[in-house]
Amino acid sequence: MGLKLNRAFTGLTSLIAGAGLPALALAAQPEPWQLNMQPAVTPVAESMHSFHDLLLWIIITISVFVAGLLVYVMIKFRSGANPNPSKTAHNTLIEVLWTVAPIMILVVIAIPSFRLLYVSDKAVDAQMTVKVQGYQWYWAYSYPDEGDFVVESRIAARTEAEATDGKIRMLSTDNPLVVPVDTTIRVILTSDNVIHSWAVPAFGVQKYTTPGHVNETWFKAEQTGTFYGMCQQICGADHGFMPVEVKVVSKEEYAAYIAAQKAQAGLTPATTSVAEAVPAQATQN
Numbered sequence: 001m002g003l004k005l006n007r008a009f010t011g012l013t014s015l016i017a018g019a020g021l022p023a024l025a026l027a028a029q030p031e032p033w034q035l036n037m038q039p040a041v042t043p044v045a046e047s048m049h050s051f052h053d054l055l056l057w058i059i060i061t062i063s064v065f066v067a068g069l070l071v072y073v074m075i076k077f078r079s080g081a082n083p084n085p086s087k088t089a090h091n092t093l094i095e096v097l098w099t100v101a102p103i104m105i106l107v108v109i110a111i112p113s114f115r116l117l118y119v120s121d122k123a124v125d126a127q128m129t130v131k132v133q134g135y136q137w138y139w140a141y142s143y144p145d146e147g148d149f150v151v152e153s154r155i156a157a158r159t160e161a162e163a164t165d166g167k168i169r170m171l172s173t174d175n176p177l178v179v180p181v182d183t184t185i186r187v188i189l190t191s192d193n194v195i196h197s198w199a200v201p202a203f204g205v206q207k208y209t210t211p212g213h214v215n216e217t218w219f220k221a222e223q224t225g226t227f228y229g230m231c232q233q234i235c236g237a238d239h240g241f242m243p244v245e246v247k248v249v250s251k252e253e254y255a256a257y258i259a260a261q262k263a264q265a266g267l268t269p270a271t272t273s274v275a276e277a278v279p280a281q282a283t284q285n
């Protein structure tokens with residue numbers, strides 16, 4: 001209930017005030033009757049929302065201006081009020097204006113657009129790396145800094161009937177990607193078979209995974225929670241059934257998760273309990 005209200009409130013405020021607001025929601029997924037974008041939880045997604053809002057205002061201004069001009073000429077120069085039409089063919093001032101003004105608008109759009117492209121391209125001073133590999137039709141995540149164990153992530157609920165225990169139909173997975181909060185994470189992406197696309201709207205991340213090629217992107221989630229996305233490249237029969245689920249947890253929980261996964265994969269002796277492993281792991285961050 002509180003969470004739902006929170007989400008509704010975030011949607012409303014970002015609708016009114018535009019993005020750039022710190023998002024309040026603890027999860028990001030499509031909602032029935034949702035307006036606007038999912039709350040931004042990374043600096044890149046926040047910049048994307050601000051850029052979207054800038055474009056929106058430019059589009060509104062142009063539309064209102066052109067519609068106003070049309071209404072003006074339709075009334076002022078209608079045949080009834082203007083029986084002898086003017087034979088004017090050229091006006092240097094107006095021609096310069098309607099060439100220069102759109103160029104200026106395009107420059108205003110291009111500068112933040114290119115800045116955003118470069119910011120989202122590669123991590124600066126990444127604190128850790130996650131590898132994403134696309135398969136037909138699921139994702140596999142591995143942690144090269146942590147012994148490279150692999151977590152396979154498959155859809156958990158294809159139907160409403162299967163969506164029990166808090167699982168969300170078409171979005172939940174059996175094993176989410178688990179990452180720590182407030183950490184600059186480099187994501188390297190590739191594919192085993194065909195081109196997929198790994199996307200998490202709340203992170204402002206969408207990147208192709210291509211066989212035989214490594215792509216790179218990054219994110220720094222500033223809130224804990226569970227964030228959902230989907231494969232965004234038509235990749236075969238089950239393209240619609242390979243959701244992305246990312247769980248952003250505290251650094252302590254992440255250290256415990258890594259310790260447990262390592263123990264399970266036989267990478268570290270399982271003599272220390274997860275609870276004991278936490279402080280030692282946590283100091284590495």
Ligand SMILES: [Cu+2]
Pocket residue numbers: 134137195196197231232233234235239242
């Ligand atoms: Cu796919």
